[in-house]
Amino acid sequence: MKTAIIYMSKHGSTEKMVEMLKVRLINSDIDVINLKKQKSPDISKYENIIIGGSIHVGKIQNRITKLIEKNINILLNKKVALFLCCMYENEKRIEQFNNSFPENLRNHSSANGLFGGEFVFEKMNFLERAIVKKVSEYSCTVSKIDEKAIDEFVEKFQK
Numbered sequence: 001m002k003t004a005i006i007y008m009s010k011h012g013s014t015e016k017m018v019e020m021l022k023v024r025l026i027n028s029d030i031d032v033i034n035l036k037k038q039k040s041p042d043i044s045k046y047e048n049i050i051i052g053g054s055i056h057v058g059k060i061q062n063r064i065t066k067l068i069e070k071n072i073n074i075l076l077n078k079k080v081a082l083f084l085c086c087m088y089e090n091e092k093r094i095e096q097f098n099n100s101f102p103e104n105l106r107n108h109s110s111a112n113g114l115f116g117g118e119f120v121f122e123k124m125n126f127l128e129r130a131i132v133k134k135v136s137e138y139s140c141t142v143s144k145i146d147e148k149a150i151d152e153f154v155e156k157f158q159k
């Protein structure tokens with residue numbers, strides 16, 4: 001059974017989560033696909049597909065949206081799981097998750113995960129730093145990756 005983990009990451013947090021997922025999955029036949037390097041991968045050869053991205057100024061990366069739009073019929077016939085990396089909590093992050101993935105895919109998905117996120121000030125440009133300082137309580141690097149959520153996601157997906 002071939003599995004693909006397809007993702008986008010701006011400052012490396014989602015990429016970190018992908019590694020955390022990979023080591024937890026029992027299946028050893030896993031391809032990790034970074035959409036930054038491979039814009040439009042052929043996903044038809046995979047039985048299991050995990051898709052994840054991060055939120056920047058309210059939106060998931062466009063390449064994730066485009067990949068899903070292009071492959072929606074294929075995805076609805078595979079085992080799929082979806083995750084999001086973001087810093088908002090509670091209701092707001094659920095709203096962001098729902099806006100990031102279409103309803104039919106969310107309902108079809110075996111596991112929907114919210115893994116928290118990080119603010120990595122060293123990797124932000126001037127504008128990003130200004131935005132984060134304005135809209136959040138943080139002004140230096142902080143990690144809020146939720147490993148328990150990742151464990152639960154993997155458990156659900158592998159059931």
Ligand SMILES: Cc1cc2nc3c(=O)[nH]c(=O)nc-3n(C[C@H](O)[C@H](O)[C@H](O)COP(=O)(O)O)c2cc1C
Pocket residue numbers: 008009010011012013014015054055056057058059085086087088089093096116117118119120124127128129131132
């Ligand atoms: C400029 C900027 C804007 C952000 N906007 C949001 C946002 O609207 N909502 C949110 O929940 N998190 C927001 N975040 C937090 C990111 O989702 C978080 O930093 C995440 O870990 C980034 O993952 P990545 O490095 O894989 O892209 C923002 C971060 C930055 C730097």
